[in-house]
Amino acid sequence: MSLAIPSTNKLDYPAAVRLAMGLADFERGTHSPGHSTFHLERITMLLERLGNPHLAIPTVHVAGTKGKGSTAAMISSILSAAGMRVGLYTSPSLHTVTERVRVGMEPIAQEDFAGLVERMWPEIEWVGEHGGYGPLMYFEFLTALAFQHFSETNSDFQVIEVGLGGRLDATNVVQPAVSVITSISLDHTSVLGDTIPLIAAEKAGIIKDSVPVVIAPQDKAALDTIRRIADERSSPMVDVDRRLSWQPQHADLDGQTFIVNGLHDVYEVTIPLIGEYQQENAATAIAATETLIDAGHSLSKANILDGLRNVRWPGRFQVLRRDGPLVIADGAHNPYSMRRFVEALTRHVDFEHPLIVFGTVKGHSAVEMLEELAALDPTVIAVQSRHPKAATVEEIAEAAQAVGVSAVMEHGGVGVATRRALALATSSDAVVGTGSLSVVGEMIEEIEGIEPELYPYLKGVKRQNGR
DSSP states (O other): OOOOOOSSSSOOHHHHHHHHTTSBOTTTOTTOOOGGGOOSHHHHHHHHHTTOGGGSSOEEEEEOSBSHHHHHHHHHHHHHHTTOOEEEEOSSOSSOGGGGEEETTEEOOHHHHHHHHHHHHHHHHHHHHHSSSOSOBHHHHHHHHHHHHHHHTTOSEEEEEOSSSSTTOTTTTOOOSEEEEOBOOSOSHHHHOSSHHHHHHHHGGGOOTTOOEEEOSOOHHHHHHHHHHHHHTTOOEEEHHHHOEEEEEEEETTEEEEEEEOSSOEEEEEESOOSHHHHHHHHHHHHHHHHHHHTTOOOOHHHHHHHHHTOOOTTSSEEEEOSSSEEEEOOOOSHHHHHHHHHHHHHHOOOSOEEEEEOOBTTSOHHHHHHHHGGGOOEEEEOOOSSTTBOOHHHHHHHHHHTTOEEEEOTTOHHHHHHHHHHHOOTTOEEEEESSHHHHHHHHHHHHTOOOOOOTTSTTOOOOTTO
């Protein structure tokens, strides 16, 4: 059935979001198309009808399993520090759809989002009805909307984060100045493959002929796969682990300072992000920036240092409260990222006992993540976030029991679970929200009093948190 624009004089933001979310959605939909049906023909056709806005702006394309959002934010901040107008496209969002599409880190205005939906919708319907490949998917549409917004705002650069995989991701229509692949580990195994080489091959699908690619530190199997594909495409490869180095200097809950020996210079870097893995991400962002400099883009050492110093990327080891029990939210959502988070937590935080508000999205291994958390001897409060694909409270509790972790069930949602954890915690304890970005977003909403953007028309979404 065709999704028609409501017969009002002007589409408002809630109606625009609802219209867009009526498209098939792999991320949120409980009955969405499988990865085997993904291809680039639909979005290519739509972008052609829009005048190919994605090809008009120099691009940095970022794929990976861990750290791709942080690295994309760092590169965007560096480019912004050089005085450029920078479009940043990332996913998923923490609180609102508009966060995915930013210029200068400011989310697209709701009225601009609604206006783009209204103007683009006839083309979206045309592609669905006459293109020969079926209706567009939600992520394809959002990707095209981002490209159109960046073009209409005269952005000087765009930093584009891959949504899922790389080879068949809707973002893989760009012709980048540089491609970036961050750390690869097992994630979305039912979609991308159940081995590191298979997943690495999907991520390396963003590598373009003769376009340089910057590779963050990798497992050998991943690196070998990426190197083979880069060689096949005559793509110059910058191996960050071999060609750069970094040494920590100081770290606390406000951030960290470290020295990076880059491709062409030495940088004394300060970032407001916590965790040794953010040093890897920063080194990768520096390598990408130096590669852009080599290609003739006007960027300086001062831009790199200023951009990294001012980067903002919420939901990643974010300290939400320091008085009383410490409250931290981190979007770790696979075993590897959870292991790195636990390492950072034990290294940088002194606490008596952790109370962990934990929930996952189906398709991610709750058992393996809880195995990593078990080293903390925590009390887990099992929750189900508002995400339509969120695992149930009972599923989380069963996973905790399977690895010998103490868990209590909270059916009231993440906000209620957060309040429960705070009531149980002493001033020397730590309250942590993790397991998925949806849990993190809802904990931030609870602590900071942010009104959530709710989508009750999506299957499985219900009003929670006592609001």
